[in-house]
Amino acid sequence: xxxxxxxxxxxxxxxxxxxxxxxxxxxxxxxxxxxxxxxxxxxxxxxxxxxxxxxxxxxxxxxxxxxxxxxxxxxxxxxxxxxxxxxxxxxxxxxxxxxxxxxxxxxxxxxxxxxxxxxxxxxxxxxxxxxxxxxxxxxxxxxxxxxxxxxxxxxxxxxxxxxxxxxxxxxxxxxxxxxxxxxxxxxxxxxxxxxxxxxxxxxxxxxxxxxxxxxxxxxxxxxxxxxxxxxxxxxxxxxxxxxxxxxxxxxxxxxxxxxxxxxxxxxxxxxxxxxxxxxxxxxxxxxxxxxxxxxxxxxxxxxxxxxxxxxxxxxxxxxxxxxxxxxxxxxxxxxxxxxxxxxxxxxxxxxxxxxxxxxxxxxxxxxxxxxxxxxxxxxxxxxxxxxxxxxxxxxxxxxxxxxxxxxxxxxxxxxxxxxxxxxxxxxxxxxxxxxxxxxxxxxxxxxxxxxxxxxxxxxxxxxxxxxxxxxxxxxxxxxxxx
Amino acid sequence: xxxxxxxxxxxxxxxxxxxxxxxxxxxxxxxxxxxxxxxxxxxxxxxxxxxxxxxxxxxxxxxxxxxxxxxxxxxxxxxxxxxxxxxxxxxxxxxxxxxxxxxxx
Numbered sequence: 001x002x003x004x005x006x007x008x009x010x011x012x013x014x015x016x017x018x019x020x021x022x023x024x025x026x027x028x029x030x031x032x033x034x035x036x037x038x039x040x041x042x043x044x045x046x047x048x049x050x051x052x053x054x055x056x057x058x059x060x061x062x063x064x065x066x067x068x069x070x071x072x073x074x075x076x077x078x079x080x081x082x083x084x085x086x087x088x089x090x091x092x093x094x095x096x097x098x099x100x101x102x103x104x105x106x107x108x109x110x111x112x113x114x115x116x117x118x119x120x121x122x123x124x125x126x127x128x129x130x131x132x133x134x135x136x137x138x139x140x141x142x143x144x145x146x147x148x149x150x151x152x153x154x155x156x157x158x159x160x161x162x163x164x165x166x167x168x169x170x171x172x173x174x175x176x177x178x179x180x181x182x183x184x185x186x187x188x189x190x191x192x193x194x195x196x197x198x199x200x201x202x203x204x205x206x207x208x209x210x211x212x213x214x215x216x217x218x219x220x221x222x223x224x225x226x227x228x229x230x231x232x233x234x235x236x237x238x239x240x241x242x243x244x245x246x247x248x249x250x251x252x253x254x255x256x257x258x259x260x261x262x263x264x265x266x267x268x269x270x271x272x273x274x275x276x277x278x279x280x281x282x283x284x285x286x287x288x289x290x291x292x293x294x295x296x297x298x299x300x301x302x303x304x305x306x307x308x309x310x311x312x313x314x315x316x317x318x319x320x321x322x323x324x325x326x327x328x329x330x331x332x333x334x335x336x337x338x339x340x341x342x343x344x345x346x347x348x349x350x351x352x353x354x355x356x357x358x359x360x361x362x363x364x365x366x367x368x369x370x371x372x373x374x375x376x377x378x379x380x381x382x383x384x385x386x387x388x389x390x391x392x393x394x395x396x397x398x399x400x401x402x403x404x405x406x407x408x409x410x411x412x413x414x415x416x417x418x419x420x421x422x423x424x425x426x427x428x429x430x431x432x433x434x435x436x437x438x439x440x441x442x443x444x445x446x447x448x449x450x451x452x453x454x455x456x457x458x459x460x461x462x463x464x465x466x467x468x469x470x471x472x473x474x475x476x477x478x479x480x481x482x
Numbered sequence: 483x484x485x486x487x488x489x490x491x492x493x494x495x496x497x498x499x500x501x502x503x504x505x506x507x508x509x510x511x512x513x514x515x516x517x518x519x520x521x522x523x524x525x526x527x528x529x530x531x532x533x534x535x536x537x538x539x540x541x542x543x544x545x546x547x548x549x550x551x552x553x554x555x556x557x558x559x560x561x562x563x564x565x566x567x568x569x570x571x572x573x574x575x576x577x578x579x580x581x582x583x584x585x586x587x
Contacts, residue, residue: 130546137553141560148564156568157577160510163561167517167554168504171524174550178528181542 003058005045006071009081010122012038017114020107028110029101035114036092039085050078054474057127070188072127075475076325079468080124080251083329087243087336087454088117094340094450095236098347109149109234116142116240123248128187129177129209132252133170140166140216143245147233158228165215165225173212179205189260193478198264206261210253217249219310220280223303227287230299235343238295239454242302242339243332250309250328257313258321258477270313277310278408285415289422294342294352297419298335301378304412305331308393311405315396318473318482323392325472330385330461334377337455341371344447348440354423358430363440366448368427373455375420377462380413385461489530496523510565510575514558521554 016035020028049056055074063069092113099109119138126132144166148159181187183202184195196202211222218226226246230238257266284304291297305327312324344367345360346352361368377386390413397406461468476482496519503516525547532543569575 130549134549134553137557141557144564145560148567151567151571153568153571156564156571160561160564160568161577163557163564164504164513164517167557167561168520170553170557171517171521174546175524175527178524178531178543178546181546182531182533187542 002046002049002056002073005042006058006073006125007060008042009039009046009085010118010125012042013114013118013121017111017118020111020114025102025107028106032092032096032101032110032114035117036089040089043081043085046073046078046081049073050075050471050474058125069131070127071125072190073125075471076251076254077124079325079329079471079475080248081121083332084117084120084124084244086457087332088240090450090454090457091236091239091243091336091340093453094239094343094447097447098235098343105150109146112142112145112149113236116146116245120244120248124251127189129180129189130187132189133174133177136173136216136249136252137170139245139248140170143237143241146237147229147241149237150234152232154228155232158225158232162225162229165222169212169215171212172208172215176205176207176209176212179208189255192260193262196261196263198261206256209256213249213253213256214276217246217253217306218303219250219276219306220283220303221276223280223284226303227296227299230302230339231293231296235340235346238299238343239336239339242299243336246302246306247309247328247332250306254312254324254477258479262477262479266313270316273310274314274405277307277313278405280304280307280310281408281412282415285412285419288419289415292353292355294345294354294357294423295339297354297423298338298342301338301416301419302335304416305335305378308389308409308412311393311397311409315393315400315402315405316480317396317400318476318480319392319399320396321476321480322469322472323389323396326385326392326461326465326468327389329468330377330389330458333454333461334374334384334386334458337370337374337451337453337458338378340447340451340454341367341374344451345371354426357427359427360440361428364448366445366452370448370451370455372424373452373459375424377455377458379417379420381417383462384459385465386458388462388465486530489526493523493527493530496520496526508576510568510577511562514561514565517561518554518558521550525550 013035016031020031050073055072058071060069060071095113099106116139119135119142123132123135123139126135144159144163148156179201184192186192186195215222230242233241281304284300284307288297288300288304291300308327309324312320342352345364348364349356349360377384380386380390390409393409394406397409500516500520500523503519504513507513507516528543528547532540534540565575
């Protein structure tokens with residue numbers, strides 16, 4: 001039963017994507033529904049399985065490793081699945097407006113969208129390094145296609161830059177996979193732990209894979225492709241890219257680090273990862289502070305917020321793992337909400353240049369409200385999911401007596417407040433707020449509702465943390481269990 | 483020098499050529515070729531270093547490389563399509579910083 005449900009969770013969107021390409025235009029709306037709507041119901045089956053038995057392993061079609069495809073469902077992958085399904089469904093509500101089935105644009109957009117969805121579900125389930133390579137390529141190529149889907153020159157250029165870097169990153173990752181196989185004779189994330197001796201070859205292999213993934217995750221100083229790509233993509237695409245696609249690369253680094261290499265002593269490397277995270281937080285925030293366009297501010301904010309996910313490595317405790325997981329969830333919702341709201345503003349005003357947005361809150365109250373709520377969570381103000389994540393980070397740093405990281409988390413919050421209040425101040429307090437916005441058209445209501453729902457989700461995450469944190473605790477990696 | 487060392491050296495040289503091409507050339511087609519050369523280097527390395535299992539060649543690295551080639555071909559095709567579209571929209575197939583317009587829409 002669980003096997004079938006998991007297979008459907010991947011293959012239903014995949015088949016729907018294929019259907020959306022080959023079937024006549026009139027079928028598109030049906031294909032979208034088939035590919036998206038049954039997923040939350042299907043996910044209940046694996047959820048029950050994890051609740052009762054903890055983890056679940058599938059050898060697809062009865063072929064086990066190394067040549068078969070093995071999937072492993074554990075609490076962390078279940079969390080990622082729920083996050084991906086939930087976010088994709090809510091963002092699809094918005095995409096249903098901006099890419100309404102029936103148009104040519106929709107015909108180009110939805111197959112890629114469904115393929116990306118299927119690829120990400122498969123990626124978080126995969127238990128073997130090579131299958132992860134294939135799904136990672138699927139995710140990256142569809143993501144790049146989605147950035148370029150409207151054919152605007154700036155987006156095309158950003159997509160091209162992303163493609164070249166992503167191809168290089170994939171090659172580094174693949175080389176690492178090949179070396180690991182040469183060393184251990186297995187490709188399974190969870191089976192290689194005992195066989196992986198920290199010799200120079202294994203260390204090189206691990207470093208190659210992690211650098212490849214850091215490029216795909218746009219971690220400073222490998223972030224150069226991200227702001228242009230996320231800032232110029234269509235709204236729903238920016239939302240899912242910032243909320244999910246970059247995060248799955250970090251999720252994979254966690255898997256390699258805390259599962260496959262759990263026997264290694266990685267203290268020095270962990271400090272280095274933490275420093276990269278810290279630089280990302282400071283650089284991303286400062287760059288966000290000086291951007292003239294709203295979507296670019298949000299994109300640079302993603303560069304900064306991704307840095308927190310790397311603080312898990314130096315802190316390396318159960319509490320830090322909960323903090324990082326919770327940050328992943330709340331940032332995902334808040335950032336998706338902000339990108340959708342920014343897309344609605346851009347569509348109504350015709351520009352997202354900050355200087356032209358004075359007084360827009362009177363015309364587009366829902367969107368500005370969603371933007372502000374998302375911002376509250378990103379800044380880490382209570383009561384929000386972002387606040388809880390930052391609080392857990394502070395607690396983890398406090399317990400580890402890691403004062404440097406503690407100061408960094410506080411500083412990151414202050415910088416986020418600075419660049420987000422700059423946006424809100426221009427919109428709500430600018431002296432020119434009473435003129436020039438009369439021509440603004442209202443965005444479609446449901447598109448604003450989608451942004452608002454995600455923003456509310458990020459706030460509500462501050463109250464309903466218990467089940468999620470329990471789930472994260474049940475899925476702690478072997479080395480971090482208290 | 484045995485043959486496998488030779489292959490590893492050849493792979494290293496190829497990889498270097500690829501990295502050089504990717505950084506130096508401005509035209510996107512050359513950049514895509516450069517990435518493909520880097521890919522060939524990695525495929526060569528993987529096949530050359532795959533040890534035999536019980537007297538037979540190990541099929542797993544071969545399968546990895548084969549899949550890698552398929553992915554590289556499709557990614558290259560996609561990259562070329564992207565390049566053509568960029569050429570149609572902007573009149574050139576480069577990514578120079580100087581053509582980055584102040585885009586307001």
